[in-house]
Amino acid sequence: MRILALAFCFFISGVQAAQYHLVTENFPPLNMTNNGSEYARNQRVTGIATDIVRTLFDTMDLEYRVTLYPDWDRAFNQALDDENVGVYSTFRTSEREERFRWVGPLFDxxxxxxxxxxxxxxxxxxxxxxxxxxxxxxxxxxxxxxxxxxxxxxxxxxxxxxxxxxxxxxxxxxxxxxxxxxxxxxxxxxxxxxxxxxxxSQLWLAMNKNANPELIKALNAELGSLKKNGQLETILSQYINE
Missing domain, CATH: 3.40.190.10 (Periplasmic binding protein-like II)
Incomplete structure (x- = not known):
């Protein structure tokens, strides 16, 4: 048990030491900028999906940065090619299944x-x-x-x-x-x-295929907790008037 505990501690230390890059496109109200521009970084990026992934990574105390590109292909390909990069919000299709590791669904x-x-x-x-x-x-x-x-x-x-x-x-x-x-x-x-x-359909966060499987498992578990405690509904209510 002590060996397993130490291994888990090393895993947590490793994923918390890494900096993750979360990339997206301008597609309101899911992903957008707070100043109407076609390109933005970090706090200039907002929207339902952005708030969800930001809450998820904040809750897990993971270091990350966010970039919104005017071109979806640039965001998608960066997540395909670069380790520690994730693209959102994307459909989980059969063609994409083996090309990423998946966190979600963020919402339906x-x-x-x-x-x-x-x-x-x-x-x-x-x-x-x-x-x-x-x-x-x-x-x-x-x-x-x-x-x-x-x-x-x-x-x-x-x-x-x-x-x-x-x-x-x-x-x-x-x-x-x-x-x-x-x-x-x-x-x-x-x-x-x-x-x-x-x-x-469902929309997901697609992490680079080389992402640690234990990280993906932890992110999905935490996302489940956010859904159960109502935090995701709170985020949705800030953008969508029923």
Whole structure:
């Protein structure tokens, strides 16, 4: 038992001595900046997912820094290539499963179709989307999913641009998540309505595949505690008005 205790102490000392780099993209309200910029570091980075991972690492007394990049590919590839780097918030897909070590899920979301509040469009299923101009975020799994279903899309490099395209009448419908779409619409004083919910998903923190498995186990255990004691719901309530 003493040997196991000493081994655990050495493990804790090792992970606490390391500095972790948590990287993300601008995707409000999950990950965003507090000054509207496309690049930010540390306390300039905020959002639901940022607050969750920050609370998680703070609770475990781990040293870390946070960077928000304007380019998702840069964040994703850095977590792929560099040890002690994690990218959030990302979908845990079969293609990505063996490329990372996973912490989460941080939260669940629904994939939805939004329309202007005065729209007369009616949808029974995603197959009906083929009749309309549907905007989506090109780097998102939602876009990949709809393309696989044969839905033609008008893609942009950010969900805010989809909101602007809808306002300008360049798209009829907006494929987005239940967390980001309504938040962005409210921020830009847009009156929208949900026409369809077509999938559900979970978003995760993906750590570099060389991360210590015991670290991942400890992070997941602590995340479970944060969920049980209500801290995650408190974070969500600061951004989402039910």
């Amino acid at each position: 979301e629904e994939w939805i179709i939004l329309a202007p509040a005065d729209s007369d469009v009616s949808l029974e299923s995603i197959h009906d989307l083929k009749k309309y101009r549907v905007g989506s975020y090109e780097a998102d799994a939602i876009s990949d999913y709809l393309k696989e279903k044969g839905v033609p899309l008008v893609t942009t490099r950010g969900d805010v641009l989809n909101a602007m395209n809808m306002r300008l009448g360049k798209i009829d419908l907006w494929a987005t998540s239940s967390l980001s779409g309504p938040f962005i619409a409210e921020r830009y004083n847009m009156d929208v309505k949900r026409l369809l919910t077509f999938n559900t």
